[in-house]
Amino acid sequence: MLDWKKSADELKGNVDDRVDDARSYFGNRWFSRVLGGLVGLYLLAALLVGWYWSQEPELFPVQQQAQAAAEQAQRKLVSGYTTVETLKQVASTLLNKPGGYLSNDIAPPGLWLDNMPSWEYGVLVQVRDLSRAMRKDFARSQSQSTEDPDLAKAEPRFNFDNKSWALPASEAEYQEGIKSLDRYLARLADPGQPNAQFYTRADNLNNWLGDVATRLGSLSQRLSASVGRVRLNTDVQDDSKVVVGDSLPVREEEVKTPWLQIDNVFYEARGQAWALSHMLRAIEVDFADVLAKKNATVSVRQIIRELEAAQEPLWSPMVLNGSGYGVLANHSLVMANYISRANAAIIDLRTLLSQG
Numbered sequence: 001m002l003d004w005k006k007s008a009d010e011l012k013g014n015v016d017d018r019v020d021d022a023r024s025y026f027g028n029r030w031f032s033r034v035l036g037g038l039v040g041l042y043l044l045a046a047l048l049v050g051w052y053w054s055q056e057p058e059l060f061p062v063q064q065q066a067q068a069a070a071e072q073a074q075r076k077l078v079s080g081y082t083t084v085e086t087l088k089q090v091a092s093t094l095l096n097k098p099g100g101y102l103s104n105d106i107a108p109p110g111l112w113l114d115n116m117p118s119w120e121y122g123v124l125v126q127v128r129d130l131s132r133a134m135r136k137d138f139a140r141s142q143s144q145s146t147e148d149p150d151l152a153k154a155e156p157r158f159n160f161d162n163k164s165w166a167l168p169a170s171e172a173e174y175q176e177g178i179k180s181l182d183r184y185l186a187r188l189a190d191p192g193q194p195n196a197q198f199y200t201r202a203d204n205l206n207n208w209l210g211d212v213a214t215r216l217g218s219l220s221q222r223l224s225a226s227v228g229r230v231r232l233n234t235d236v237q238d239d240s241k242v243v244v245g246d247s248l249p250v251r252e253e254e255v256k257t258p259w260l261q262i263d264n265v266f267y268e269a270r271g272q273a274w275a276l277s278h279m280l281r282a283i284e285v286d287f288a289d290v291l292a293k294k295n296a297t298v299s300v301r302q303i304i305r306e307l308e309a310a311q312e313p314l315w316s317p318m319v320l321n322g323s324g325y326g327v328l329a330n331h332s333l334v335m336a337n338y339i340s341r342a343n344a345a346i347i348d349l350r351t352l353l354s355q356g
Contacts, residue, residue, distance in 0.1 A: 046108050046109040046112070047109070049099075049109050050109035050110075050112060050113055052098055052099070053098050053099030053102065053109065053110065053113065053116060054113060054115055054116050055098060056116075056119060056270065056274070056311075057093050057097050057274070059274070059277065059278070059308065059311065060089065060278070062082065062086050062278055062281040062282050062285070063082060063281070063285055065085065065086070065089055066081060066082040066085040066086065066282070066285075069085050069089075070085070070189070073186070073189075075185070075186065075189035075190075076189045076191075077189075078188060078189050078198075079198055079200055079286055080138065080188060080198025080200065080286050081185065081188065081189060081198075081286075082282045082285040082286050083130075083134075083138075083198070083279070083282040083283060083285075083286045084134070084181055084184065084185045084188065084198070085185065085282075086278050086279060086281070086282035087127065087130050087131065087134075087181060087279070087282075088178055088181050088182060088185070089278070090123060090126070090127060090275050090278055090279070091127050091158065091174060091177065091178050091181075092178055093123070094120055094123055094124065094127075094174065095171055095174060095175060099116070100171070101120065101170060101171045101174070102116050102117050102120065103117040103120050103121065103162050103163055103170065104162070104163045104164055104165045104169065104170050104171075105165075106165050114263070114264060115263055115264070115267045116267070118263070118264040118265075118266075118267040118268045118271065119267045119268065119270055119271035119274075120162070120271060121162060121268055121271065122267065122268040122269060122270065122271020122272040122273075122274075122275070123271040123272070123274060123275040124158070124162055124271075125215065125268075125271075125272055125275075126212075126215070126271075126272050126275035126276050126279065127158050127275065128155075128158050128159055129208070129211045129212065129215065130208065130279055131151070131154050131155045131158050131177070131181075132155050132211075133204075133207065133208035133211065134148075134151050134198075135147055135148065135151040135152060135154070135155045137199075137203075137204040137207050137208065138198055138199060138200075138204050138208075139151050139184075139196075139197055139198060139199070140197075140199070141197065141199055148184060148195075148196065148197075150180045150181070150183045150184035150187070150196075151180070151181075151184055153176075153177075153180040154177045154178075154180035154181050154184070155177075157173050157174060157176045157177030157180065158173075158174060158177045160173035160174070184196060198286070200286055200287045200289070200290055201290065202290050202294065202353045202354070203353075205283065205287055205290065205353060206350050206353045206354055209346055209349060209350050209353070210350065212276065212346055213343055213346045213347055213350065215272065216272075216339050216340075216342060216343035216346065217343055219265075219268070219269050219272060219336075219339050220336050220339045220340045220343060222257065222265050222269075223265060223266070223269055223332045223333065223335050223336035223339065224332070224333065224336045225256055225257045226256075226257050226262050226265070226321050226330060226332035226333065227256075227321070227323055227330060227332075227333070257332075259321070262319055262321050262332060263318070263319040265332065266319045266331060266332050266335055267319075269310070269335050269336075269339060270310065270311065270335070273307045273308075273310040273311060273338070273339065273342075274307075274311060276307055277304050277307040277308050277311070280300055280303055280304050280307070281304060283300065284297065284300050284301070284304075290353075294352045294353055295352065296349055296352040296353060299345055299348060299349040299352060300349065302345050303342050303345045303346055303349065306338050306339075306341045306342040306345065307338070307342050309338050310335055310338040310339065310342075314331065316329070316331070319331045319332065
């Protein structure tokens with residue numbers, strides 16, 4: 001009798017253990033499936049959001065935008081207004097486009113994106129250059145005149161670290177730069193504020209175009225390096241130690257963009273071309289008399305055409321890096337073609353402004 005009772009207790013214990021094991025198995029399996037489903041949904045949502053955030057902003061009509069902004073603020077559309085308003089709009093696009101400013105994101109999906117942050121950096125480079133040109137050239141009558149106080153505040157704001165997440169965040173600094181530009185713009189359009197000026201002279205424009213040509217020349221070289229070539233080092237060398245009668249040594253070096261950086265350089269070029277095309281359209285409006293006098297209006301329009309051609313949609317899901325005459329396309333070389341042509345036209349434009 002005792003043996004039978006003991007056997008029954010053992011059987012009951014085994015059944016209970018099996019039931020517990022079954023509950024644990026099915027419970028863990030159900031939990032794993034739910035967790036896997038949630039992770040899958042998150043990754044899908046992050047993929048879709050990342051795709052949406054990676055869409056480049058469209059070109060906007062510069063003259064109409066400036067006119068609408070002046071009417072809304074009840075300001076007079078004076079000389080220089082279109083250029084400053086365009087700079088404001090280009091900088092604001094960095095903050096207000098889908099997804100906002102992504103270069104300093106520390107969480108997915110912004111953390112996983114690299115093409116749009118490269119595009120943002122390209123735009124930011126041109127914003128910094130034009131804000132510096134306005135501070136040191138456009139808003140000053142001569143080299144000994146004082147700089148505009150609002151432009152003096154705007155330039156360092158735009159030169160703040162583009163990847164700062166907090167204390168302060170990059171967006172906060174850039175927004176303060178935009179506010180400084182707006183204060184300058186309000187004073188520029190106010191006849192009672194004679195200390196705010198914008199001088200549309202050929203030498204001022206030529207100085208800024210010199211910076212633009214330097215930027216585009218560097219971009220063209222970096223884009224062309226996607227396929228890798230052995231080049232002669234064209235850097236100026238110190239000839240003080242060269243023996244009289246000997247020639248300067250010529251060094252060869254292989255220049256090639258790392259594979260993981262090819263798309264970053266490509267999208268940085270797209271960003272610079274996007275920003276610069278708007279700025280030149282604004283320059284065409286504000287410097288119309290100077291360009292007409294120098295017979296340079298057509299040259300500016302040709303530069304704009306080359307830069308806007310660089311904004312054609314990229315139908316490939318990735319930036320291809322085929323060899324120069326290979327089977328696959330090389331998108332970097334195509335972009336380098338437009339950038340080089342724009343750069344050559346800028347060099348010709350600078351000659352017209354200085355000699356025409």
